Amino acid sequence: MRLLVGVDETEQSAAALRWAVALARDVQHTAQRRDGLTPPAVQVVVAQAWMYPALPLMANSGGAAEAESMDAKVLLSLRHFAERILESADPTALSMLDFVALRGKATAALIQYAEARHVDLIVLGTRRLDAVERRFPGSVGRTITEQAHCDVVIVPIGSEARRGPIVVGVDSSEDSRLLETRAAQLAPSLSRDGVVLVHCSNYGSLVPSNAGLPIAFAEISGDLSSRVSETLGSGLRAHGIHYRTVLTVGDPGRGLCNVADNERARFLMVGTHSESTLKRMLFGGVGSYVTGHAHVPVMVVR
Structure with a gap:
């Protein structure tokens, strides 16, 4: 290496x-x-x-x-x-x-x-x-x-001594699979607390088009969190890496930075490639945002 x-x-x-x-x-x-x-x-x-x-x-x-x-x-x-x-x-x-x-x-x-x-x-x-x-x-x-x-x-400056989990920004794309694989390679050496997968959504994407308002936000977010847990993490499970998922709502960049701060993450991992709107939100502008705002080290994965 x-x-x-x-x-x-x-x-x-x-x-x-x-x-x-x-x-x-x-x-x-x-x-x-x-x-x-x-x-x-x-x-x-x-x-x-x-x-x-x-x-x-x-x-x-x-x-x-x-x-x-x-x-x-x-x-x-x-x-x-x-x-x-x-x-x-x-x-x-x-x-x-x-x-x-x-x-x-x-x-x-x-x-x-x-x-x-x-x-x-x-x-x-x-x-x-x-x-x-x-x-x-x-x-x-x-x-x-x-x-x-x-x-x-x-x-x-000041973040180099952190020893918490690796926090990874993910969605359901192939790029997220790459991030999971990279996290699985690094976690055994760099994180005793495993990996935290963070899925960021805006409020509008959580509300079904046929839903009547007012709607129970906790019910929607809880259901989505369960589905995220089921669909993500296959790359980590294959390597026996302990992980958990966190759902945030709102601006993806702020959401990732907040989770990384709360977890005292060793570092925050994001990708660079994007095609879909969600991928552009998470891996395009978000990558630039977190490198300028995060209080923890940020790894940008190719």
Whole structure:
């Protein structure tokens, strides 16, 4: 398993590094407990991009040497950053880290490296954005989430120590089957509390077209919750993963964030592909919403 942590030596990238190291440790420990054999190799690549040519001097004949010198400085700075972040939490984790200096814009450099090196998961940190900042696209996290060919995790500051269940936003689509399969792969290593499947509906979709009003909302939601429990979770049941379902009504993004908060989720998992209206609600705009608003890490699954 190969993780790529994009850092810029800020507080949010420190959160991403701590989260990635904790995930790598949990994967290794779980495998070792199961069979007593040597745990699987989990590589955590810590990368920082810098613009090349960043200095006019690098455009001259001595540019290659200057670029190599800058690479060396970036690598040294990355190692010092990792040592400072992990010295109190997990100093031995440095042995599982590789450091890479990437040349170019951060978004393109990280995506290209991830594709070339067959990275399984890109991990990025984020700070809490205010209402104005959320309206402007173009952040590194948003761009990589939209364009990367592998899964991406966005880690808000202060959320990296959570150890609750994996919360998964689902509907009845094939994309939800993919999310269930991914959750089943990760749950044994990353969640003692199993998986929470969250189905989000708006109120109108719960009311039958021939229903007279007033109608008992509790009766409708209870019936739908039962049907959701019956139809979802096959991918988890096949792997013997403990799970439960939660039905929320209203805005799907807010619903997922609220459930993740209430459950103190280790992370919230959403998909990216969509065709139907419901799938667009859940996996299109909702994915963008939760990465900007969730208080827990968000994994966007490809």
